[in-house]
Amino acid sequence: MDNFVHLHVHTDHSFLDGCSRVDKLMARVAELQMPAVAMTDHGNMCGAIDFYNVAKKMGVKPIIGIEAYLVYDHKMEDKPRRDREKSDDINDVENDLSMLKPENYPKFQIHHKTLLAQNYEGFLSLAKLSSESFERGFYRKPRIDVETLAKYSKGIIALSGCLNGVVSQFLLYSDYERAREATGKFVDIFGKDRYFIEIQNHYLPQQQKIIPGLIKLAREFGLKLVATNDSHYVRKSDASAHDAMLCIQTGRKINETDRMKYPNNEFYIKTRQEMEIAFPDLREALDNTLDVAEMVDIKIPLGENHYPKYEAPKDLVYNKDELHFNRILDLYVKKKNEVQAQKGKPADFHLSEDERAALKKNGLYLFDLSKKGLKRRYGVDYDHPDLYVPKPGEPADRAKQLCDKLDYELSIIIGAGFVDYFLIVWDFINWARTNGIPVGPGRGSGAGCKIAYLIKITDIEPIRFNLLFERMLSLERVSPPDFDVDFCQRRRDEVIDYVRGKYGVDRVANIITFNKLGAKQIVRDIARVNDISYDRANAVAKKVPDDLKMTLKKALETSGELREEVENDPEIKHVFEQGEVLEGMIRQTGKHACGIIIGDQRLDNLVPMMIQEGTLTTQFPKAPVEALGLLKADFLGLKTLTVISDAQDNVRRTRKNPGFDIEEVPLEDPAAFKLLNCGITVGVFQLESEGMQNLCRRIGLSSFEEIIALIALYRPGPMQFIDQFIEAKKDPSKLQVPHPLLKDLVQETYGVLVYQEQVMMAARIIAGYTLGEADILRRAMGKKKPEVMAQQKSIFIAKAKSFNNMDADEAERIFAVLEKFAQYGFNKSHSAAYAMLSYRTAYLKANYPVEFMAALLSSELGNMDKVSKFIEETEAINIKVLGPDINISREMFTPIINPDWRPDVQDDIFGKSAGSIRFGLAAIKGIGDAAARAIIQERDANGEFKDVFDFVGRLGTKKLNKRVFENLIMTGAFDSFGIDRGHLLGSMDAILNYSHELEKDSASGQGNLFDMLGLGAESSMGGDSGIIDVSRPPMPISQKLFAEKELLSYYVSGHPMSEFAKFDDALDDLPPLDKVRRVKRAPFRLCGVVSNIVKRLTKKDNKPWCYFTLSGRENSKVWQMNMFPAAYENYFSDLRDGECYCVIGECRCEDGAELRFNVDSIEPMRTAVSRFCETVEWLVEPNAYAERFVKILSHCVHDDISKGTDITHKLLLRVSDTDYVEVSSNGMLQSAYVPEIFKRLENEPALVKFKICKVRPIPVPERKWIPRAKA
DSSP states (O other): OOOOOBOOBOOTTSTTTOBOOHHHHHHHHHHTTOSEEEEEEESOOTTHHHHHHHHHHHTOEEEEEEEEEEESSSOTTOOOOOSSSOOOSTTSOOOOGGGOSGGGOOSSOOEEEEEEESSHHHHHHHHHHHHHHHHTOEESEEEEEHHHHHHTOTTEEEEOOSTTSHHHHHHHTTOHHHHHHHHHHHHHHHOTTSEEEEEOOSSOHHHHHHHHHHHHHHHHHTOEEEEOOOBOBSSGGGHHHHHHHHHHHHTOOTTOSSSOOOSSSOOBOOOHHHHHHHSTTOHHHHHHHHHHHHHOOOOOOTTOOOOOOOOOOTTOOOOOOHHHHHHHHHHHHHHHHHHHHHTTSOOOOOOOHHHHHHHHHHHHHHHHHHHHHHHHHHOOOTTOGGGOOOOTTSOTTHHHHHHHHHHHHHHHHHHHTOHHHHHHHHHHHHHHHHTTOOBOSOOGGGGGOHHHHHTTSOOOOTTTTTOOGGGTOOSSSOOOOOOEEEEETTTHHHHHHHHHHHHOTTSEEEEEEEEEOOHHHHHHHHHHHTTOOHHHHHHHHTTSOOOTTOOHHHHHHHOHHHHHHHHHOHHHHHHHHHHHHHTTOEEEEEEEEEEEEEOSSOGGGTSOEEEETTEEEESSOHHHHHHTTOEEEEEEEEHHHHHHHHHHHHHHHHTTOTTOOGGGSOTTOHHHHHHHHTTOOTTSTTOOSHHHHHHHHHHTOOSHHHHHHHHHHSSTTGGGGHHHHHHHHHOGGGOOOSSGGGHHHHHTTTTOOOBHHHHHHHHHHHHOOOHHHHHHHHHHHHHTOHHHHHHHHHHHHHHHHHHHOOOHHHHHHHHHHHHHHHTTOBOHHHHHHHHHHHHHHHHHHHHOHHHHHHHHHHHTTTOHHHHHHHHHHHHHTTOEEEOOOTTTOOSSOEEEEOTTOOOOSSSOTTSSOOEEEEOOGGGSTTTHHHHHHHHHHHHHHHOOOOSHHHHHHHHHHHHOOHHHHHHHHHTTTTGGGTOOHHHHHHTHHHHHHHHHHHHHHHHTTOOOHHHHHTOOGGGGOSTTTTSSOTTSOOOOHHHHHHHHHHHHSSOSSOOGGGGGTTHHHHHOBOOOHHHHHHHSEEEEEEEEEEEEEEEEEOTTTOOEEEEEEEEOSSTTOEEEEEEOHHHHHHHGGGOOTTOEEEEEEEEEOOTTOOOEEEEEEEEEHHHHHHHHEEEEEEEEOOSTTHHHHHHHHHHHHHSTTOOOOOEEEEEEEEOSSSOEEEOSOTTTOEEOOOHHHHHHHHTOTTEEEEEEEEEOOOOOOOOOOOOOOOO
16 A cells, blocks of 8 residues: 555644645545545534535545543543643643653643544434533533543444543553553454554654554554654644734734644645655554445435424314315426426326325414414415405506415425425414514515515515515425524524524524634734734734725735835735645634524534534534524524614604504605605614615615615625716616616616516516526525526526527627626615615604603613714704703613604704703613612603602602612702702711611611601701701812713713813814824814723833823713823823823824824813914994903903913904904903903803904924934
């Protein structure tokens, strides 16, 4: 024999130290003409199906295995403390040879065991072992014990293992007898024909020590030797990249000494000749690897159906209409034979009586649900369609059309075997609806299915919107339907728990995902482990073009700037050399955000499982689990549904309209379209972006169908046709039609082919395709495979000739048009579902803006950036956001409506205020849901609180702790009682003590003086009683604002920058973003209040720096500032949270990123106004108050209250309606900025207008000049 098979290979699914991408591994194995190769990742089978498929494609026999973590001297459920720190793995072997004695053998170690699947039974055994290791044996690593190994040993070939194998470890510690005993145990489990002695030689002294013992054991037990190389990377030159990967995965750097590191560069896919050098006297061990490969014959049954069966409730009673059901089965047989004939096969398909009986089991129930849905949705009685009276505009045979459509779709669903799928999806959606959990209108191609609409899986009427059932399912292309279901984000997990409860917790699982190293990420990661500074690495990474499919090789071909840097910088070149090896490898695992797998049996009977974040998760990703026949359903948590649900609840409560249902609103509401066409779409699903707002204004939306088109158009690709769409909408004479036969098809989208469904219909109109055939064509066009497209083009031309007598050139031209549009065409069903949510949110915002914005604000609690944005939008549509009120606020943001308000569709839709919104009690930090709920329950049950004593008395000190009470006071929740916050805060202990005494009296059956006099709690309040100390000073506005910002993250009573109003606008100097992007950096000056100061240390030299938030008076003026070490040293000691500053610095923008603000200096606003404001004008009315105004101004200029002479005042008297004359001597009136005086002047009745005329420019910071060194 002259070849060799690697039986011990780690792919990148050995997440810590595997560095072999499967495609590169297979390419190398094929290059070496090796007939087979094994995959033995650490403890898991995550890459098994990918490995299997790629190997088959490359003509290499796949051997699927794992390197199991085995505990030998204890049970897998035990968690003993390790006997010593050494793990005896390849990177951590005992180097002190004097320690290698039997008495020093370490207890409680985790060993390695190489296990290979001989056949599919062995594959399932490995799946069981790996699953058990995660579910029962996880302790530091996923472990199995000898007993479990024996239980699931069928179909497995076992090797004795690497240096950390049980037998190898006994030999390493010079204990041959125990090695012999262990070998005997494993032979008893696997038999001599399936157990092999594994030998490795990476030229380590420990391996040299154990090889003679391993050979002796093989001879003694009559076992075959096999040589392996424990490969962790593909080529010897990859060793450096592998070392970098170890550092990436362990968070270390290459130059660190005390870290995980392999002893040499021998752990790669070696040739036969290289293996012979390692084992010059043991050729048999190399030849035997071929024997092992010959033993393996694994065929994984992809494509089987392991969908769970829907089990109807035992007491379920429904109409079993077998007569009509048999007719539907006959229709399926007919359609099936039509497809057979199209494919040139005999049209002899039929259903036996047994097959019909099997299809009836759940098919009859789905049929009955569909019939009931037909009656509910359309008013058509399936059994008596002749009783239906068509509505105006409907065809006379409308009822028959609907029944025929039901029959057709149901025949395909039943025949394709997806009845249980539909019932399972219907069941959990129905459960959610029954339990008040909001469900989305649908998503994906499923929205084109009328049966789904009838049974309320979806909420999109497919016939009205010309959605195609065949886009989801056809007999020409039978693939599982894919219903992605949106649920309210807050309650999504309840639905998943219901599914687990119904089908079994061991039959329902999450799906694993793999985060792979992309081009930009790998540059940053490798630079970090090579100790290259972050700024330098980031600068290089930003030169890698933004493209999800970008690779380092492609980046170098695309970017000349990047290529030049790699060629001229050895360090960066080294990063790219290592990166090209590691790129695309797995960085870490995660869970699919919404995907759930459901099976017809325990999932670990079919696929290996693991535990991630406490939940059962498949080791295989989405595609393999679907290929293995398991049902995948997407349970998406959509915040928009939560907002819609909360807004609907708000409307029902505020309007006293419990029957309001957003799903029943008309799709032609004028106010909703007015809002859209004005671009007031913040908070409107999918239409929030600035680009979408502009597009809404440009298009002038007039129908729901145009919203569908808008969503499909606004994406890369079709965006180039937006102008054509708009032009043809506004001027029908400019409609461009691909072919006269397609005019009606493209009329809806003004001549532009927008949807994939239009491509399908075009194929039907031009070339007579069935919709099933057209869907196959559409899919082929989307994949753009040249050989497939050439074949499809020939078919299209021939069919066009046959169907429409169209010449080849014209048919080829139309084919090219369809091919072009198919590559970016959007799924219309998906777009329609999105459009429904867009419309519903627009409807709510237009007609119930207070209720909607309150729900929108509530959905973002905890994300103050979003809350600030939505508060700005709320106030922009004339709705005031107010602080909390103990008698009005509910848990979340609370709508207070103006009952007389109606949207003005003729003029400004929000010209009049629709009401206001109050902060919710749970939105106050430190209150919590429980306390807020208790307050609201008490208020709802027994009425509003009369005063603070009534509040404390009714809540009781057990429900109301001091912190809750204090935070309610500080945020103004009791302001409506007319008591200053400072007075309440100073009397808080007295109030709580008084309430506590009343509780004690009540508990002991005693009354108090006020009760006996019949006065109640109201008489105990106020200055007479002394409980509330009104002698204290009121709370200053600055303290109120600080508390509001701290507890509400928002200023309610004003803004700290209000005293600098107008001055801040005058001083603010922020260069336009496009300018900064062009010049890379520019100076700025910005004014605001400082918050969220975070201190950090630089990575390079441990110098302190910080970043903080600077917020202006307007909600849109929020910036993050970076104060790096130089500025930190000079100014950090002056920086105070909650204080107002003028910040000067440099803003930067590189590679299209957002602006970054680097601080040069800060200055308190009071002195900054004096320093930078050069001239102000006072325009005065010459009336009786003018003299007083001049005296106050003169006082400001000349009195000792003013220390500076920086601002020049100009005094102008009005002489006519438009003209003023200056009466001040130029330069004579100068003063510093004194806020109190300036505010007083602004409030004087003589003042007509105050203007800031001139500000000084941003000072240019001094830069240190360093002379250039002489050559």
